[in-house]
Amino acid sequence: MTLLTVTSLTKSFGTQTVVDNLSFSIEEHTSTALIGPNGAGKTTTLSMLTGLLKQTSGSISMEGINDIRRVIGFLPQYPQFYSWLTALEYTEMTAKLSGVEVKKARMQSQKILEYVGLGAALHKKTATFSGGMKQRLGIAQALVHQPKLLLLDEPVSALDPVGRREIMNLLKEIQNETTILYSTHILNDAEEMTDQLLFLRGGKLVERGSLKEVRTRFDEPRIKIQFSSPSEALQFTSQSELPATTEGSVVFVDIVLDQPTMQQLLNHLANSPFTVEKVERVTASLEDIFMKVALDHESV
Amino acid sequence: MSQFSVLVQKELRESWRSFKLLWIPLVFILLGVSDPLLNYFMMDILKAVGGMPEGFEMVMPEFTPADILAASTGQFQSVGLIVLITAFVGSVSRERQNGTATLLYVRPISYVSLFLSKWVVAVLVAIVSIVAGYAASTYYTIILYGTVEWDRFFAMVGTYIIWICLVMAITLAMSASFKTVVAATITIILVLVGLIIDSFIGSFWSVSPWKLANFALALLSDYYDKTDFVITLGLSIGLIVLFIIIGIVMSKRNASTTKI
Amino acid sequence: MGELQSIPWALIAPLFIVQLILMIIALIDLSKIHATNGPKWLWVIVIIFGNLLGSIVYFIAGRKQS
Secondary structure, three states, X not given: OEEEEEEEEEEEEOOEXXXXXXXXXXXXXXXXXXXXXXXXXXXXXXXXXXXXXXXXEEEEEEOOEOOHHHOEEEEOOOXXXXXXXXXXXXXXXXXXXXXXXXXXXXXXXXXXXXXXXXHHHOOXXXXXXXXXXXXXXXXXXXXXXXXXXXXXXXXXXXXXXXXXXXXXXXXXXXXXXXXXXXXXXXXXXXXXXXXXXXEEEOOEEEEEXXXXXXXXXXXXXXXXXXXXXXXXXXXXXXXXXXOEEEEOOEEEEEOEOOEOOHHHHHHHHHOOOOOEEEEEEEOOOHHHXXXXXXXXXXXX | XXXXXXXXXXXXXXHHHOOHHHHHHHHHXXXXXXXXXXXXXXXXXXXXXXXXXXXXXXXXXXXXXXXXHHHHHHHHHHHHHHHHHHXXXXXXXXXXXXXXXXXXXXXXXXXXXXXXXXXXXXXXXXXXXXXXXXXXXHHHHHHHHOXXXXXXXXXXXXXXXXXXXXXXXXXXXXXXXXXXXXXXXHHHHHHHHHHHHHHHHHHHOOOOXXXXXXXXXXXXXXXXXXXXXHHHHXXXXXXXXXXXXXXXXXXXXXXXXXXX | OHHHHHOOHHHHHXXXXXXXXXXXXXXXXXXXXXXXXXXXXXXXXXXXHOHHHHHHHHHHHHEOOO
């Protein structure tokens, strides 16, 4: 079932169009990654979805819901809390403001804080929290009213590797229970947790689909050959007439219209004097696709 | 209503935990105490400090209780107002500037409750401070200068509180409209420079909200024009409502400027 | 000095006590607060030697809070 439909969403500041005619929809219980370089309009898009910014034109709609703010939870990239409130007080306040019954607010807050791993810090003032703890509290306040759609702006970008791993695991768990739309410029994160990819560039949606779809569309299958030395790699490239590129002692052979096949290449290598350490077929990483999508649209 | 009470609780916690509810009343107590004491001991202090020529007779004016309360009001009108304005002028704007407002604005909140909760708590802190200040001043006044007429005294404090409600409404409306520094500048100009102008050339008009404190003091005696007083009071209450509306509208309009 | 002794200290004492309380509250707040604008030790000096004004300035300008 479709949860959110965004149609021709546009935001201009003066003559500058930051989000340009954006249309997409989000299915229930899926994760959507909004990817793009800095300044692509990711945060602006999320701000419009939360109602913080009013769109210049276009529409955002959820079936049967008037005030979208009632059913979303939002985590900004750098969530800021009131330093003089404890984690529990803060979460309880946000729960009540989001319409959770006063009687249930405290229990629900306690539960969600324990869930995100802040069970031991319930009564600590948020002023003392580390970056990772703040992100956890940020997730707690976004989830406490059991929203239908969770919006996360760069949820792990500001964290150190350990904190990033922990929060990613937490998000993967949450993914099973709600619908998530999150922005990121870190493609490894997107690769880990996504049903739908939305590539944003210069405010325009330049590519969309599942990871698999985008991959097949943009994949340029290649064969990676690891030689024992860079000189061997160079020699191989210059001798063979294959479309190949050299990177140190590694050679990438492009497969064009299924040629050459792995078999052909192996035969070729077997008859050559070089020491081959490894041969494998590689598919493009999201990063390669990302670069390709970005460059493609640069030339347009 | 429940949302309003949640927000009032939040503002009260802020005022309590930042000690605003404690230090501002203490400052007003000190302001209230200083005039009755200083004036009473002025002669002794001058003598003790010395430097008086031989045979110099200084004639100290005889102060009435009303004079002393007027002097204390003068303290509240200068130092007191500056303290109250600077303590609350960041109330709306600071939350936008540091981004704490973001996680409130993305919720289905009403900007009416949001603004009113801030105004109500600011007014509460101000009233506690004013009452504490006048109580301290009056305590010393009664001991040192003689008693006051209580019904007139309460009328005066009540009228002064209306003025403070207006000052807080202006302060918060400016905070909702501008960044903290700009809001502070405009509020100080509107309130304090307004008071100075009114005291210099205010004799050309008989009704103005800046005269409210003067009317409050005049209530201690009978020498005032009742019609002018009532009109000024009505005008001030009207302005309170106006600035609250400005504050609500501007809070909503500036919501998108919160740091994300 | 006779004049000084004639001053009724019972009347004036509350003035100093209130000022002392204000200073103590400022110091307690300073010790508990996470961050201040400028170094903390500077604010200790301002509060202790700045009398009434020192404490007021600390509460208005010294506290860094979100």
